[in-house]
Amino acid sequence: MAELARSPLYELHRAAGARFVEFAGWEMPLQYTKISQEHLAVRRAAGLFDVSHMGEIELCGPSAFATVQSLTTNDAQRLRNLEAQYSLLCLPTGGVVDDLLVYRLEDERFLLCVNAANTAKDLDWTRRHAYSDTVVRDASRDYALLALQGPKATDIFASLVGENVRSVPRYGCCTVSIGGTRALCSRSGYTGEDGWELFCPWNDAPAVWNTLLAAGAPAGLVPAGLAARDTLRIEAGLPLYGHELDEHTTPVEAGLGWAVRCSKGAFLGSEVLCRQKQSGVERKLVGLVLTEPGIPRQGYDIMKNGKHIGVVTSGCKSPVLGTGIGLGYVASAEAWVGNTVQVQIRQHLVSANIVARPLVRPDV
Structure with missing residues (x-):
């Protein structure tokens, strides 16, 4: 068995009493x-996550922009320097290779932040489809990645780096100094809350982590693990690769048609995806809130009037709502908000309502 990779914060996590879990070949803090x-x-204050297992792929050169445009579904033409956007890599069939954030660092230099489980696959995919004068480099060990999330995240961040960051819009980026360490930061995250994702040099991550925790402690900042990250993203209705997204699922089915920009011209998967945007799809991703005790889990059937209409892709007990919630795909004709369905949990049919995403809004 291959030795698990560790983030540069491993020893700090262990000293803090973290319980670890294997994830995508990494030993990461679960809680x-x-x-x-x-x-x-x-949800109420702020949490600090170590997400250094995420992959980073750098593209540079005269055709870096053209490569990004041909590979990703969103329109990189909309990006100015030091801006980011959510996007996807797709197969010619429209299936999802991965979802990612695209950062435009300079005119001819981009950074792709990809899912940890897909880093090697995405790197190979990008290299195989890049234009000849685009240099593609695995930059994953250049950066540690921290996520400061919650309604007090910007207050904490501003106390360290200055009030100007309050004016940075969603997916806007800036470079700052945190305790003497330069970091690339974007106003983004995976929790449904306001927050910041910070790329800093790998070896400087412990100092940045400790500086953030110390600054945020009076406001209620705590370290948070991958388990909370997952329950937060389910409440927010956000997809996770391997659950809501895979090579047999398209962005349009997942409700991500807003990140598919057909007006920009051809890109990998555009023929199928643009047709789906115009003509519709047979199934759609929905939110589920159970009205009876139970927790939906990936693979559970979704039923209505004794008929199978879909399948659960993710589920948990919502700490905010106090009941079981989930995400799943159902037949498009049944994907309307307010529809009452049942989730097959072992031998029982448990009632649930289809709800709009996010399932929990930030002001709750």
Whole structure:
């Protein structure tokens, strides 16, 4: 068995009493205290996540922009320097290779932040489809990645780097100094809350982590693990590769048609995806809130009037709502908000309502 990779913060996590889990070949903190406590801290104050297992791929050169445009579904023409956008890599069939954030660092230099489980695949995919004068480089060990998330995240961040960051829009970027360490920061995240994702040099991550925790402690900032990150993203209705997204699922089915820009011209998967945007799809991703006790899990059937109409892709007990919630795909004709369905949990049919995403809004 291959040795698991560790983030540069591993020793700090261990000293803080973290419980670890294997994820995508990494040994990462699952939780430090109770999952619900970490979750609610992010909803009410702020949490700090180590997501250094995420992959980073750098593209540079005269054709870097053209490569990004041909590979990704969103329109990189909309990006000015130091801006980011959510996008996807797709197969010619429209299936999802991965979802990612695209950062435009300079006119001819881009950074792709990809899912940890897909880093090697995405790197190979990008190299195989890049224009000849685009240099593609695995930059994953150049950066540690921290995520400061929650309604008090910007207050904490501004106390360290200055009030100007308050004017940075969603997906806007800036470079700052945190305790003497330069970091690339974007106003983004995976929790449904306001927040910041910070790329800093790998070896400087412990100092940045400690500086953030110390500055945020009076406001209620706590370290948070991957378990809370997952329950937060389910409440926010955000897809996770391997659950809501895979090579047999398209962005349009997943409700991500807004990130598919047909007006920009041809890109990998555009023929299928643009047709789907115009003509519709047979199934759609929906949010589920159970009205009876139970927790939906990936693979559970979704039923209505004794008929199979879909399948659960993710589920948990919502720390905010106090009931089981989930995401899943159902037949498009049944994907309307307010529809009452049933989730097959072992031998029982448990009632649930289809709800709009996000399932929990930031002001709850």
